[in-house]
Amino acid sequence: MTDEITDRELIRRIAREDREAFRLFYDRHAGRLLAYIRMLAREREAAEDLAQEVLLSVWRKAPSYRPDRGDVPAWLYTIARNKLVDLWRRRSARADExxxxxxxxxxxxxxxxxxxxxxxxxxxxxxxxxxxxxxxxxxxxxxxxxxxxxxxxxxxxxxxxxxxxxxxxxxxxxxxxxxxxxxxxxxxxxxxxx
Amino acid sequence: MMHPPSETLLAHASGHLDRALRVVLEAHLDHCAACRAEVAAVSAPGGWALGALPRLPAPDALWTKLAARLDSAPAADPIPASVPLPLAARRELVPGGRVRWWRPLLRGARLAVLDRDDERGVALAVAHMPGGRVFPRHRHLGFEHAVVLAGGYEDERGAFVAGDFAIYEPGSEHGPHTLDGDDCWILFRLEGRVRFRGWRGALQRLIA
Structure with a gap:
């Protein structure tokens, strides 16, 4: 049932602060997001913290999402990259050498x-x-x-x-x-x- | 329309812009369908790659922490609704806090610093001036990236109106004046300082 809801519809609902939609978004995307961040973050805990920040940004930015600037996975990728690079700037740290x-x-x-x-x-x-x-x-x-x-x-x-x-x-x-x-x-x- | 360079759009899609420049760029993207399409193009491979990763189980503990933060996170950005800053740019800013306006030695003008990175000497600010006013001539010691939010201004490089993106290189000098008519709102990211000409420059050197 939930697979029938498109990413775009989920974002529309998240923009209206629909927590059920956000949970569906989490179930659909958090696993891969975490996998990507773990490829780049040094510690498991840091990866989960960062994934949390990325998802919180999705919650905040959903009302401003526009499909013509990329589909939802591409938008999510850009948010994740921004959070990662911000973290590296602050800590002068890298995932691996x-x-x-x-x-x-x-x-x-x-x-x-x-x-x-x-x-x-x-x-x-x-x-x-x-x-x-x-x-x-x-x-x-x-x-x-x-x-x-x-x-x-x-x-x-x-x-x-x-x-x-x-x-x-x-x-x-x-x-x-x-x-x-x-x-x-x-x-x-x-x-x-x- | 005046656009940012393609490399800035690529840098945005791959996470290489600092927050101040992201805010400025988002303000431009709100006005510019062509640049939104380019961002879509350069961010698409990242989305596809994300979709090609094996899915890890999303931990329930992570969801619990996230849900708790939804309850406690300040939702509002610090910018008053009267500032014509697009929503996407607002949502790049750190929520909470308070904007403090200050008035430069210029009738009717006001400025507010929205974000600051002291370590890297970068500030993000918004300026508001009535139409038909001259802003004092000045020289940039570092880069300035600016986008017009409303109204417009003109300088030696031409006229800039809502949505236009401008870059002033270190060492460049200009004397802008706002266009007649509507109030002019400009969002800008400044590296380093600017040096004013004339008596304002003398005063600047005196109090520096």
Whole structure:
């Protein structure tokens, strides 16, 4: 029953301070949100605190959500990233010294609303990236380094780094928005050849 | 319309803007469908990636803590409703607190600092001036990012009206005046200080 309620409808209801809708939103998104934050936060407790801050922001910001600035998961991702980077600024702390997110961990085999398996789609998309684009995204878009830190790590001018990120995101968007065949849940999701 | 650079929109989507700049950018996004579409485009891969993660069990204890905070969290932002600040920008601000207005040496003008990061020397402020007034000429020692919330102003770079986004680089100098007609409201993020010209500059140096 609850699966029939779209994210957008949930946000509309949360904007009216509907706690039941917020609980449904929590059940639907908190697990993955926590998984992402744990990839980047050093301590389990810190990850839960941060997830709490992100979800509290969802509660506060729901009245200002506009669908034309991104779907709800993208909006949630941006809120989470802002909270993470704010925390790093305050504490001068990083998730791990490497700072990169291992993109092979995006491996859920649950089908999305369109019947495609999200992880398979994301892996296909990642396989379309050049190594240098993937590295830039792993560090500065999905991972735990600032643009400046990433540029220094990769020994690149800042402008070149941003160009790689932008080009990489454009490729991800192209691949991920291509209409693809529905994939039944549980289909093995092989990582693309490097 | 004057827009922020694409890299600012990308930085917003991936969490790399400080709070003050997020507030300024959100105020622009409220006016600008083109920049909202660009934010949607650059944040989409993050949403897809989040959806591709294996779902961890969401702990009941976390929900309990969260629900308790909904009861105690101050809902209101500190900005009076009379300030034409869009809701998305308001919701970026820390809730609670109180806004203190001060009046610069300029008839009818008032300013309020909304947020401050002393460690990084960044302040977020809103300025309110009647139409048809001249703001004293000044030089920026650090970046200023500004968005017009209502009314408008003009300087050597052109006319800026509601929704327009402006960047003044360190070392740049301008002498804006508000457009005739409606009151002008400007939201701005300032790094470092500004130096006024003329007697105001002399006074500024005297009391510094």
């Amino acid at each position: 490497d700072g990169a997110v291992d993109l092979t961990r995006f491996e859920s085999d649950e089908p999305g609303a369109d019947g495609r398996v999200a992880a398979l789609s994301v892996r296909q998309a990642l396989g379309a990236l050049k190594a240098e684009q993937r590295q830039a995204l792993e560090l500065a878009y999905f991972g735990g380094l600032t643009y400046e830190e990433t540029a220094e790590r990769l020994d690149l001018p800042l402008g070149t780094l941003k160009s790689r990120i932008r080009a990489g995101l454009a490729i991800l968007r192209d691949v991920l928005t291509e209409p693809g065949p529905a994939v039944p849940a549980g289909t093995p999701t092989e990582a693309p050849a490097p």
